[in-house]
Amino acid sequence: xxxxxxxxxxxxxxxxxxxxxxxxxxxxxxxxxAVTLVxxxxxxxxxxxxxxxxxxxxxxxxxxxxxxxxxxxxxTLNYDLLANFSASTxxxxxxxxxxxxxxxSSSAPIMALRGTISDGKTSTDSxxxxxxxxxxxDVLAQSMKTGEFLNxxxxxxxxxxxxTLANELLGTDQTIGQKVSIRGENYTVIGILNHSDLPLAxxxxxxxxxxxxxxxxxxxxxxxxxxxxxxxxFRIANGSNPKEVTDTVSKRLKEAHKIDDVAVxxxxxxxxxxxxxxxxxxxxxxxxxxxxxxxxGIGVMNIMLVAVTERTREIGIRKxxxxxxxxxLRQFLTESITMSLAGGVLGIVLAxxxxxxxxxxxxxxxxxxxxxxGWSLGVSVGVGVVFGIFPALxxxxxxxxxxxxxxx
Amino acid sequence: MVVVMNSPVIEITQxxxxxxxxxxxxxxxxxxxLAINKGEFVAIMxxxxxxxxxxxxxxGLLDSPTHGHYALDGTPVADLSHxxxxxxxxxxxxxxxQSFNLLHRLNVxxxxxxxxxxxxxxxxxxxxxxxxLLKTFGLQEREYYxxxxxxxxxxxxxxxxxxxxxxxSIILADEPTGNLDTKSSEIIMNELKEIHKRGNTIIxxxxxxxxxxxxxxxxxxxxxxxxSDTAVKKPKKSKDSKKPLGGKRSKKSRGKDA
Numbered sequence: 001x002x003x004x005x006x007x008x009x010x011x012x013x014x015x016x017x018x019x020x021x022x023x024x025x026x027x028x029x030x031x032x033x034a035v036t037l038v039x040x041x042x043x044x045x046x047x048x049x050x051x052x053x054x055x056x057x058x059x060x061x062x063x064x065x066x067x068x069x070x071x072x073x074x075x076t077l078n079y080d081l082l083a084n085f086s087a088s089t090x091x092x093x094x095x096x097x098x099x100x101x102x103x104x105s106s107s108a109p110i111m112a113l114r115g116t117i118s119d120g121k122t123s124t125d126s127x128x129x130x131x132x133x134x135x136x137x138d139v140l141a142q143s144m145k146t147g148e149f150l151n152x153x154x155x156x157x158x159x160x161x162x163x164t165l166a167n168e169l170l171g172t173d174q175t176i177g178q179k180v181s182i183r184g185e186n187y188t189v190i191g192i193l194n195h196s197d198l199p200l201a202x203x204x205x206x207x208x209x210x211x212x213x214x215x216x217x218x219x220x221x222x223x224x225x226x227x228x229x230x231x232x233x234f235r236i237a238n239g240s241n242p243k244e245v246t247d248t249v250s251k252r253l254k255e256a257h258k259i260d261d262v263a264v265x266x267x268x269x270x271x272x273x274x275x276x277x278x279x280x281x282x283x284x285x286x287x288x289x290x291x292x293x294x295x296x297g298i299g300v301m302n303i304m305l306v307a308v309t310e311r312t313r314e315i316g317i318r319k320x321x322x323x324x325x326x327x328x329l330r331q332f333l334t335e336s337i338t339m340s341l342a343g344g345v346l347g348i349v350l351a352x353x354x355x356x357x358x359x360x361x362x363x364x365x366x367x368x369x370x371x372x373x374g375w376s377l378g379v380s381v382g383v384g385v386v387f388g389i390f391p392a393l394x395x396x397x398x399x400x401x402x403x404x405x406x407x408x
Numbered sequence: 409m410v411v412v413m414n415s416p417v418i419e420i421t422q423x424x425x426x427x428x429x430x431x432x433x434x435x436x437x438x439x440x441x442l443a444i445n446k447g448e449f450v451a452i453m454x455x456x457x458x459x460x461x462x463x464x465x466x467x468g469l470l471d472s473p474t475h476g477h478y479a480l481d482g483t484p485v486a487d488l489s490h491x492x493x494x495x496x497x498x499x500x501x502x503x504x505x506q507s508f509n510l511l512h513r514l515n516v517x518x519x520x521x522x523x524x525x526x527x528x529x530x531x532x533x534x535x536x537x538x539x540x541l542l543k544t545f546g547l548q549e550r551e552y553y554x555x556x557x558x559x560x561x562x563x564x565x566x567x568x569x570x571x572x573x574x575x576x577s578i579i580l581a582d583e584p585t586g587n588l589d590t591k592s593s594e595i596i597m598n599e600l601k602e603i604h605k606r607g608n609t610i611i612x613x614x615x616x617x618x619x620x621x622x623x624x625x626x627x628x629x630x631x632x633x634x635x636s637d638t639a640v641k642k643p644k645k646s647k648d649s650k651k652p653l654g655g656k657r658s659k660k661s662r663g664k665d666a
Contacts (some may be wrong), residue, residue: 005525016513317509320470321523321570322498324491400470404509 006083006334013307013335021339024296024303028343028380029350031293036351036376038289041358043283048364049274060139061246063098063232063253064263064358065089089261092216095133097252098232103245107234108136111219111227112207115183117212119169127165128211129182129220131227137193139233142208147176147191149213156217159187163195164209182212183222207363242266293379296343297387304391306335308398315395316403329396336388337381344380346375415482416443417578417609418467423476425462425632436462438632439476446577449600449610451620454629460613461582463629467611468501468580469493498523502571506583508563510555510570516542517551520569527574539571545599561592568599579603581612585619597622 014021065088095109111131117124134151137143149160159182170178170189178189198210220227234249236242250264258345265273308315315328323331352368359365423438436460444450452460465471466478469485478485480496488496497503510519517662521529521538529537542548555563564584571579581600593616594666601622604610612623620626620640628635 005531012513313509314511317511318522319494320468320497320503320505320509320528321526322494322574323526324494326491327494327526401465404470404505 003334006330007338009331010335010338014338017307019148020303021323025339025343025346027296028293028383029296029347030338031290031383032344032347032376032380033350034289034292035286035373035379036348036368037354037358037366038286039282039372039375040233040351040355040368042278042285043369043372044119044355044359044362044364044366046275046278046282048368049278050271052280053137057254059236059242061234061236061242061249062235063090063094063249064265065230065261065262088228088230089257090232092220092227092229093234094253094256094262094374095216095229097256098249099133099135099235101245101249101252102326103237103240103248104234105237106135106138107232108132108134108139108217109227109229109232111216111223111229111286112206112217113222115222116181117165117169118181119178120181122169124165124168128206129214129219130206130211130220131214131216131222133216135234139235140208142195142196143194144193145192147189149191149193150215154190154215155188156215156221157185157187158190158215159218160191160213161189162193162207162209162211162213164207165212166192180212182214187214187218193264285330297340297383298386300336300339301387301391303339304332304388305394307335308332308391308395312398312403312406313394315398316400316406317382319398319400325396328398329392332392332395333385333388336392337384340380340384341377342385342388344377348376412539414444417446417481418442418444418611419479419482420467420473421477423463423466423473423478425459425466425471425567426474435632437466437473439599439633440632442627442634442637444609444611445578446609447604447607447625448625449604450612450625450627451623452611452616452627452629453617453620454635457631458629459632460629464580464582464611464613467578468503469497470503470592475560494526498526498574500576500578502568502574502576502578502579503567504564504581506586508555508560508567510563510567511648512555515552515554516547516558516566519555519566520573522570523574538569538573541573542566544568545569559592560588564588564592564596565599568603574605577609579608579610581610583613593619 037145090109092109093109098104099107113129113131115129117127117129131149134149137149145163147160150158159180161175161180166175166189169180175189175192179186180189193208195214207258216227224257236245246266247266250262253262253264254260318328318331348368350374355368419442421441422439423437423441424435424439427434431592440459440463452463454460462471466473469488472486481500482494485493485496503509509521514522517535517538520542521534524534524537535566539548539551540556542551545568547562547565547569548560550562550566554568558566564587584600585596588596594620597619600610600612604622610623612619614620625638625639626640627637
């Protein structure tokens with residue numbers, strides 16, 4: 001019962017100073033919205049990648065440059081996802097080793113480049129160009145929309161386009177046989193890939209729908225004749241033991257390299273790595289977003305201190321008629337929690353709206369789970385308590401006589 | 409005169425209150441000893457700065473003495489926790505202030521029922537109790553008025569209603585009529601007299617010598633000491649002669665005073 005009375009008093013007091021209450025709540029709204037949106041983005045990315053890995057099944061394995069750090073029980077500790085790609089130790093020869101390993105049904109090296117693609121009228125800036133081998137559609141379980149994929153005997157100046165890129169460049173007209181210029185050189189379009197629902201399928205790094213695929217020879221020509229292979233992806237044949245095949249590939253590559261400088265990662269392991277990577281990334285980004293919540297909390301504390309000072313006489317009267325320290329404390333704490341909780345609820349609503357807007361811009365949608373909502377509400381109540389307790393204590397400890405002496 | 413002579417409700421011995429330190433020390437109360445029995449109506453008089461209000465605040469557990477002993481209902485209060493003191497304030501003591509001290513954001517009913525809230529009563533029973541009390545003060549139709557919509561006399565009656573809502577045995581009134589005109593003062597004093605008749609102990613601080621006729625004991629304070637302590641002998645006649653002026657008129661004027 002006392003609780004209801006506290007909330008009633010809190011709402012009445014907050015209403016009495018509407019403008020500054022609203023501004024204080026706004027501070028919390030922005031903070032909570034920022035934190036909630038970051039968590040939702042992290043969750044969305046995690047789910048998108050998880051979905052892709054599950055759709056691949058456990059059959060797709062990735063070879064990456066760099067050594068994988070593992071602990072004694074063989075669990076992957078961390079893996080520097082991006083750092084080693086610029087100075088990759090993988091070569092075209094490695095791709096052949098992988099492809100010839102028993103139990104590998106298909107494989108494809110990925111050499112990623114960027115460049116301008118143009119059809120003479122429209123052009124795209126800094127598009128993803130992927131030099132690869134004919135095995136790629138099989139590895140990705142990706143079908144053709146029209147035409148065919150690259151093969152070993154094909155002319156160097158041929159290209160296969162991702163669905164979105166093709167639409168942007170050539171529209172929906174006849175596309176096969178059209179000429180496009182890539183990095184200033186003419187290529188003939190021989191095929192368009194089907195639209196991929198897993199746009200980040202290539203190790204979560206490249207958007208298939210927006211990429212142009214060329215032969216490894218063409219890729220080398222663009223890169224001073226050097227095949228700088230970032231990853232090699234391969235699919236394990238039906239009936240083969242994934243663990244055995246993975247180990248064999250790993251052993252063969254190490255023999256060829258003489259040193260242990262490549263990592264062979266199954267898709268479930270890859271998921272774990274990306275999961276932990278995204279979890280860390282989300283945690284830190286949320287912490288940075290949390291700074292705005294901290295500022296909002298300071299706003300709450302500031303306004304509560306003002307309220308306590310302004311209402312010293314009220315505190316004196318309440319104490320004179322028999323309010324205890326605890327009852328006064330609770331009254332002011334309820335007030336700060338009411339503000340921060342209202343800000344929390346509105347912040348979550350705002351985050352939801354922002355997530356909707358953002359989902360149109362991104363390859364994946366932010367996901368607002370109940371867990372995130374729960375955390376956000378919990379954090380906003382926490383802000384109310386943490387930043388409200390000091391002003392409330394100050395109110396509770398006021399001496400009734402001094403408080404009553406304050407002029408109205 | 410029905411004065412129950414049992415153990416005193418209030419008993420203070422050698423009570424002192426000092427403000428400030430060192431050379432700047434200011435003695436507000438200087439070794440005051442006093443016993444007040446249940447059912448007494450005590451008027452405390454004296455010039456400003458004679459320690460009347462300080463004494464009231466200490467009696468009402470709003471302030472603590474620097475030295476000396478204070479027993480309320482036979483219990484020493486010196487070592488009571490904040491919580492116990494608050495509890496005594498809301499169960500045994502009703503405070504009436506010169507400046508009313510109502511909460512301006514609450515309506516009359518909520519102001520009166522405030523002590524009950526801190527006592528843990530639910531909203532409905534609080535409202536019932538407050539409403540019943542306001543009716544006896546002729547303020548029933550003003551229940552939902554805000555304090556700023558009432559006159560000084562009405563405000564003080566609301567404040568008295570608030571002081572009474574917990575059925576306290578002791579009423580402490582610090583210049584209850586100090587801010588009121590003569591007519592309103594008379595109404596307030598008659599209310600206090602009624603309350604006194606019902607058996608409450610009343611301790612009232614006042615500047616106005618004419619108000620001492622309502623009391624049955626007058627204490628004069630000077631410089632933090634009790635200068636004189638005299639029982640007022642009220643001749644039956646004068647008490648009767650007041651009746652037409654006080655009792656009856658007050659009822660008539662209650663409705664229309666503003």
